[in-house]
Amino acid sequence: MTIKELSKIKETxxxxxxxxxxxxxxxVDVHMGTCGIAAGGRNVFSALQGEIxxxxxxxxxxxxxxxxxxxxxxPMITVHLPGQAPVKYGKLDAAKTREIFYSHVLGGHPKAxxxxxxxLEKPQKRVEIE
Amino acid sequence: MxxxxxxxxxxxxxxxxxxxxxxxxxxxxxxxPVDLQRYIASKMxxxxxxxxxxxxxxxxxxxxxxxxxxxxxCSGTACYxxxxxxxxxxxxxKIGVGEGEVTADGEYSIEEVRCLGACGLAPxxxxxxxxxxxxxxxxxxxxxxxx
Amino acid sequence: xxxxxxxxxxxxxxKCKFRxxxxxxxxxxxxxxxxxxxxxxxxxETDCLISCFQGPSIMFLPGGKxxxxxxxxxxxxxxxxxxxxxxxxxSPLLSEPRTEKEIPGIEHLDxxxxxxxxxxxxxxxxxxxxxxxxxxxDGYLALYKTLTAMTPEAVIGEVKLSGLRGRGGAGFPxxxxxxxxxxxxxxxxxxxxxxxxxxxxxxxxxxxxxxxPHAVLEGMIVCGYAIGARQGHIYVRAEYPLALRMxxxxxxxxxxxxxxxxNILGTGFDFDIDIYxxxxxxxxxxxxxxxxxxxxxxxxxxxxxxxxxESGLWGKPTCLNNVETFANVAQIILNGGQWFRSIGTxxxxxxxxxxxxxxxxxxxxxxxxxxxxxxxxxxEIGGGIRGNARFKAVQLGGxxxxxxxDEHLHLPVxxxxxxxxxxxxxxxxxxxxxxxxxxxxxxxxxxxxxVDESCGKCVPCRVGLRVMLGTLExxxxxxxxxxxxxxLERQANHIASTSHCGLGQAxxxxxxxxxxxxHDEYVAHIREKRCPALVCVDLLRFxxxxxxxxxxGLCSKVCPVDAITWQKKEVAVLHREKCIRCKSCIRACKxxxxx
Numbered sequence: 001m002t003i004k005e006l007s008k009i010k011e012t013x014x015x016x017x018x019x020x021x022x023x024x025x026x027x028v029d030v031h032m033g034t035c036g037i038a039a040g041g042r043n044v045f046s047a048l049q050g051e052i053x054x055x056x057x058x059x060x061x062x063x064x065x066x067x068x069x070x071x072x073x074x075p076m077i078t079v080h081l082p083g084q085a086p087v088k089y090g091k092l093d094a095a096k097t098r099e100i101f102y103s104h105v106l107g108g109h110p111k112a113x114x115x116x117x118x119x120l121e122k123p124q125k126r127v128e129i130e
Numbered sequence: 131m132x133x134x135x136x137x138x139x140x141x142x143x144x145x146x147x148x149x150x151x152x153x154x155x156x157x158x159x160x161x162x163p164v165d166l167q168r169y170i171a172s173k174m175x176x177x178x179x180x181x182x183x184x185x186x187x188x189x190x191x192x193x194x195x196x197x198x199x200x201x202x203x204c205s206g207t208a209c210y211x212x213x214x215x216x217x218x219x220x221x222x223x224k225i226g227v228g229e230g231e232v233t234a235d236g237e238y239s240i241e242e243v244r245c246l247g248a249c250g251l252a253p254x255x256x257x258x259x260x261x262x263x264x265x266x267x268x269x270x271x272x273x274x275x276x277x
Numbered sequence: 278x279x280x281x282x283x284x285x286x287x288x289x290x291x292k293c294k295f296r297x298x299x300x301x302x303x304x305x306x307x308x309x310x311x312x313x314x315x316x317x318x319x320x321x322e323t324d325c326l327i328s329c330f331q332g333p334s335i336m337f338l339p340g341g342k343x344x345x346x347x348x349x350x351x352x353x354x355x356x357x358x359x360x361x362x363x364x365x366x367x368s369p370l371l372s373e374p375r376t377e378k379e380i381p382g383i384e385h386l387d388x389x390x391x392x393x394x395x396x397x398x399x400x401x402x403x404x405x406x407x408x409x410x411x412x413x414x415d416g417y418l419a420l421y422k423t424l425t426a427m428t429p430e431a432v433i434g435e436v437k438l439s440g441l442r443g444r445g446g447a448g449f450p451x452x453x454x455x456x457x458x459x460x461x462x463x464x465x466x467x468x469x470x471x472x473x474x475x476x477x478x479x480x481x482x483x484x485x486x487x488x489x490p491h492a493v494l495e496g497m498i499v500c501g502y503a504i505g506a507r508q509g510h511i512y513v514r515a516e517y518p519l520a521l522r523m524x525x526x527x528x529x530x531x532x533x534x535x536x537x538x539x540n541i542l543g544t545g546f547d548f549d550i551d552i553y554x555x556x557x558x559x560x561x562x563x564x565x566x567x568x569x570x571x572x573x574x575x576x577x578x579x580x581x582x583x584x585x586x587e588s589g590l591w592g593k594p595t596c597l598n599n600v601e602t603f604a605n606v607a608q609i610i611l612n613g614g615q616w617f618r619s620i621g622t623x624x625x626x627x628x629x630x631x632x633x634x635x636x637x638x639x640x641x642x643x644x645x646x647x648x649x650x651x652x653x654x655x656x657e658i659g660g661g662i663r664g665n666a667r668f669k670a671v672q673l674g675g676x677x678x679x680x681x682x683d684e685h686l687h688l689p690v691x692x693x694x695x696x697x698x699x700x701x702x703x704x705x706x707x708x709x710x711x712x713x714x715x716x717x718x719x720x721x722x723x724x725x726x727x728v729d730e731s732c733g734k735c736v737p738c739r740v741g742l743r744v745m746l747g748t749l750e751x752x753x754x755x756x757x758x759x760x761x762x763x764x765l766e767r768q769a770n771h772i773a774s775t776s777h778c779g780l781g782q783a784x785x786x787x788x789x790x791x792x793x794x795x796h797d798e799y800v801a802h803i804r805e806k807r808c809p810a811l812v813c814v815d816l817l818r819f820x821x822x823x824x825x826x827x828x829x830g831l832c833s834k835v836c837p838v839d840a841i842t843w844q845k846k847e848v849a850v851l852h853r854e855k856c857i858r859c860k861s862c863i864r865a866c867k868x869x870x871x872x
Contacts (some may be wrong), residue, residue, distance in 0.1 A: 001535045001542050003421055006412065013413035031401055033487050034480075034519050035250045038261035055321055055338050056284050066488020070388060070403035071250020072640035075482040078401065087380060102324055106336060107343050112379035123398035126415055126611055145591075148573035149556055153515075187575040187732070188556035190515050205699075206477030207672065207708045208634040210722050244559065244730075246516050247480035249634040249708075250641055268861070 025059045026105050027080040033067030039074035040093060048077075049093035051101050060105055075118055079104050085118040133158050134166075138173045148174065148184060152191060161192045189244065197232045197239035199258040199277070201225065206245030208252035216267045217253055218242055224271045284319040284338040299349055301333045308353040312360075334357075357508070357588075358722035387657045388639045393620070395628050396481075396604045397644045399489045405523045408530040411491040417536055419607035423499050424544040427610075431458060432503040436606065438614030440626030445471055445562070445599035446674065447704040447779070448625070448692035457586040458504040466506035467590045468497050469597040471567060471661030472520065474511040475559040476675025477636060477726065479706035481511045481630040482600035484642055485755065486513065486520035489604065499610060501548040504596050504844035509550040512567055516769030517559060524552055559676075559730035563778055564589075566732065577732045578778035600702070601630055610662040621647030625691035630701065635672075635709035638663045648694075652686040655709055668710035670795070674703025676730075677721045677783030680716060699790040701783075716795040716813035717802050721749040723787035731781070738781030741772040745788065754815040766792060811863050811872055818872060819856050823848045825870040832862035832871060 020027070028048055032041040045064070052060055068076050073090030079100065080086045087110045089100055096114050103109045110118070137154045154168065156162055162185050167202035171178040179250050185191045186242045203209075203218040218240075222228055248254045251263025255270075257277040265273060279793035289302040302320060309315050323336070335360070336343045344359050348351070383389045394400065403410040413418070423432055454707050458466060470493060488495060497509045513521055528550055529845030531537045539547045553571050561567045561576040568590045589595025605627060609617045618626045624648035631654065633643050638660030645654065651671060655661070662668050670680045673690075679700035681688075686867040688694055710719065715855035724746045734740045745768040751757055769792075776782045792799060801807045808816040821832075821841075824850045832842035840855035841862060851862070851871070863871050 003425070006421060009409055010415075018248040029402065033484055034246075034710055035248050035263070036519070037519070038248050038251050038254065053384060055286055055323070056319075057338055057607045064405060064406075065401050066399075066405055067484050067642070069392075069397065069484075069643075070639060070641040071248075071634075072638070074250065076401075085382075088383070098324060101261070107334075110380055115380040117383040117386045117389065118380045120402065121383060121389050121392070121394060121400075122401075123394040127771045146571060146573035149570065150553075150573075153554065153556060177674060183575050184573070188558050190556035205726075207675070207706070208478050210477075211635060211708065211714050211719070235766070244475065244516065244557065245477035245479070247474065247483040249478050249480055249632060251704075254632065 001036050002025045009096045023059065025061055026082070027063060027096045028101075028105060029059045029063050029078040029080070030079070031068040031074070031076045033065065035067055035079050036074045036076065041075040043073045043094045044075045044092050044097045046076060047097040048101055050079045051098060053070065057106070062098075070116070076116070079110075081108065082107070084108075084110075086120055087118045091116045134170075135173070140171060142174055148176065148181065149188075150184060152181070157189060161195050161197075163193060164266055169192075172273050194230055195236075196233050198238050199238055199267045200256075201238055201240040201274075202243040202246070202256040203240070204244075204246045204248070204252070204254040204256075205242045205276075206247075206249060206252070208249035209245075209254055212253045213267045217255065217265060217274070220267065220270045221274070282318055282337045284321055284337040286321045286323045286325070286338055288333045288335070289322045289427060290324055290333075298320055299333055299346060301335065304346070304349060304352050305335070305356075308356045311317050311353045311355065342458050367548060376790045388641070388643075388660065390715045392644050393628050393646050396485060396492075396601055396646050397489075397642060398533050398608075400484070400642070401488070403489065405488050405490055406526050406530075408491060408527070408534060411489070415611065416491055416497055417534075420498055420536060421542060423502055423610055424542050424546055429503045429505065432499060432610065432810050433459060436503070436609060437568050439609045440614070440621075440624075441602065441609060441617065442625065442692060443599055444601035444605070444704070444736035445631065446677070446701070447796035448702075451524075451602055453597060454586055454595060454598070455503050456499060457584065458506075461587050461594040463593055463746060464505075466504055466593055467588065467595040468501045468504065468506045468509040469564075469567070469571070470497055470511040470596055470603055471562065471564070471597055471599045472511055472517075472524075472571060473555045473562045474517075474563040474565060474600070474704065475730075476677075476704050476706045476743040478632065478634055478672070478708045479675060479704050479731075480517050481633045481642055481705055484632075485600050485604050485630075486517070487523050490520075490523045491531065492604045492607060493524070493600055494531055494537070496598075496606035497550060498541070498548050498667045499606050500596055500598065500603065502546055504594070506596070507547050509548065510553055510571055510590070511550060512553045512555055512561070512571060517556045517732055521552065521554060528552070531630070538840050557734070559726075560732040560778075560780055563780055566778075567597070568595065576733070577734045578780075580777070592722060611823075622689065622691050629690070629705055630857075631690075631705045631707050632788060633659050633707045633709070635707075636662050636664075636666060636668075636711040636714075637709045641647065647691050648689040650687055650689050651681070654690070654707065655686070659709065662709070663710075663713050665711055666713060667712065668709070669708045669714060672708040672710065672719070672787070673706070674701040675706050676726050676784055677701065677780065678706075679786045680710075680719065680794060681790070682794045685811075694783070699786070699793055701786075713810055713812070715808055715810035716791045716798050717749065717752060717808075718810075718812050720788045720791045721746065724749055724784070727780070727784040731784075735775075735777035735781060737772045737775040738777065738784065740767060741776075742781075742784055744768060745772065745785065749788070752799065752802050753813045754804045755802070755813075757799075761803060762792065762796075762799055807872075811860075811869070812856055814860065817858070817860070817863070819851055819853055819858060819862075820872065821849050822850050822870045822872065825868050827868050827870070829867075831865045831867070835861045837861060 021035045076090045078088045100111045141151040167181045168178045171181040255262045262273045333346050441451040442448040469598050561570045563578045566576035566578045585595045628644050630644045658740045672680045727741045731738045769788045772785045830843040831840040840852050843849040
């Protein structure tokens with residue numbers, strides 16, 4: 001692997017994400033670390049998966065990511081809609097997740113009553129040196 | 131036993147593989163009684179005392195039978211301050227066995243385990259592969275029914 | 278556009294039906310019939326689609342556009358209109374995204390806003406099983422830079438400059454360790470990642486291994502290059518099955534992409550990593566014990582020197598670092614040692630990840646610059662104490678650490694700052710305790726833990742701790758004597774000064790620190806035979822205090838054996854002959870009237 005191939009992987013990934021957003025694909029991150037799973041993260045995931053399959057929705061992408069850090073609010077998900085700030089939800093169960101799925105993911109209306117906050121954490125960005 | 135032999139054969143010549151060989155053997159046999167330890171020792175050509183020394187040192191190994199589903203009560207600090215001791219007592223009562231015993235049908239055994247690292251959900255109990263968090267000690271019996 | 282609609286979902290929420298009793302299904306069936314789409318477009322019932330509470334909505338799938346059915350009149354025409362407007366991507370979204378005033382921005386939430394993420398930079402937003410996502414967030418760029426543009430000495434120089442110290446607890450300077458491991462000429466050399474996170478109450482390493490395993494691998498490969506090793510091992514506790522799975526996947530993916538194995542990135546450097554699942558022994562977190570465990574032996578610490586950088590695994594030079602330490606490395610290489618050094622304090626550079634648990638509102642993983650004070654961590658990020666209880670103590674550093682009180686909350690947390698107060702930062706477990714926790718009982722808990730986990734090699738730890746535990750248990754059941762306090766202190770100091778390894782030497786810390794800051798509580802147990810936190814069951818009398826009883830009757834309701842009788846406006850009466858001492862009533866009473 002050369003540096004070109006390395007940046008190719010990066011660019012391809014970023015391009016794909018951009019394309020998805022342009023095509024209006026919503027992404028739901030289910031945070032499934034050990035804590036998330038123990039708190040019922042699997043139920044949340046299968047609720048989403050079930051609805052997506054049942055309705056035959058094609059423009060919602062479901063992802064499994066790691067712990068989001070706030071264990072006392074598990075299970076958590078983050079909903080990314082094109083053109084909207086991502087919203088983190090917490091203390092979910094299958095029923096609440098379905099509500100969020102219809103109202104926010106499909107309908108575009110965030111469910112404020114289950115939301116923790118909107119926006120993303122600002123991780124350390126690369127400092128350009130030399 | 132053929133499976134056990136296969137495991138031993140795979141690790142016989144690998145230096146330092148005793149722990150892994152024992153882990154894989156226990157995955158098959160569920161526990162490591164003294165006779166089995168002797169057998170492994172002779173097959174791997176190491177003194178039985180060394181095998182026994184390793185088996186008794188690590189909490190992962192058991193020399194007595196375990197249930198098909200092991201109920202593990204976390205005894206980490208976060209769980210302890212949220213009354214994991216009471217949970218352990220209640221579960222023992224509910225299942226009807228003490229630590230190191232198995233139910234008559236071979237289904238359950240119960241253990242107190244070191245911190246499972248799910249402190250955010252303390253107190254935590256693991257039954258088989260399933261983790262249960264935020265357990266209310268007053269309603270601990272329910273999780274056995276759910277599991 | 279019509280051909281792209283495969284299904285129509287319709288809202289069947291009861292709230293909607295109540296507002297507008299429209300039978301959407303038959304309406305849709307009729308209209309689709311009339312338009313000739315029957316059989317081509319399916320109908321699915323859903324729950325409330327957008328919480329509009331104005332009338333039933335329908336949604337076109339797979340696109341997800343929502344329309345409202347406001348009237349039954351001329352529905353076929355309306356539906357036709359909907360189909361037509363699907364061609365204009367901007368028009369028919371019924372629900373223009375509202376200004377999300379009700380949902381606070383993450384930047385206004387103390388839990389998230391006060392953290393600085395270096396180690397946890399990818400938390401929650403990458404899929405740990407997809408190496409592409411790690412690469413898209415600058416993953417393996419540091420490795421590339423290391424292998425193509427830096428000499429091993431330059432890598433070590435950068436790590437030394439950064440001031441990075443071992444995150445496992447001891448705080449040994451990482452760059453110095455690498456330099457030592459490089460210095461010795463014996464081969465092969467080994468890199469070991471310590472993922473045997475044994476401190477109860479600590480789970481940051483688990484989280485890093487689960488959610489960003491490539492960051493750990495990258496740090497290890499860079500270390501391998503710097504010290505001249507070709508083999509790395511990760512030792513992970515068997516209690517962490519998900520972490521094991523994620524690491525295994527990550528190693529496979531990294532091999533496929535050529536970040537591990539022979540001739541990495543075409544530079545001629547070979548390095549590979551394998552995983553050892555630990556078999557459950559706290560002492561294996563000690564570096565020499567861990568190495569014996571990898572060798573298939575009982576994990577018992579040996580006397581140092583020689584340091585493991587000279588003679589470690591299989592007697593060869595070995596560089597052992599903790600998960601969090603390795604996870605910092607790629608960022609240091611990318612951003613420079615100077616940058617890392619600018620974060621944190623003079624002696625403790627960078628950030629530290631803490632697992633904040635116990636009686637706080639926000640339980641979770643907290644990454645803050647070194648030197649952040651305890652108050653900020655517990656009361657701002659942690660959101661303070663949960664429920665009505667009061668802050669009582671904070672326990673840091675697991676069984677090797679100590680308990681501190683509110684007079685220490687102003688202290689910054691660094692490797693060295695808490696030592697004078699009798700605690701330590703350790704690996705970063707923070708357990709917050711409120712006034713329902715008995716400190717004598719907490720000391721007993723940690724001592725019991727150390728008794729269970731003592732490897733048995735040296736007498737002070739194996740026997741001494743057991744004797745000390747006996748003294749504590751005597752106090753807890755109410756048989757303590759005034760001389761026991763002095764005895765405890767003597768026992769503790771004896772164990773601390775004569776134990777073989779760090780774990781034994783630090784094992785009396787919980788006892789010593791509680792003796793120092795919660796002396797009164799010990800005295801209450803011994804002299805008054807009373808447990809102020811109402812925890813130690815043998816010291817409870819199970820009496821109702823008529824003065825503090827507010828006559829609410831809650832105790833009588835929760836008693837599982839009907840041992841408490843109560844009548845309206847009367848003080849509850851506890852019948853001790855029936856009482857099973859389960860403490861349900863004590864926990865239920867809001868006025869602490871039963872003791």
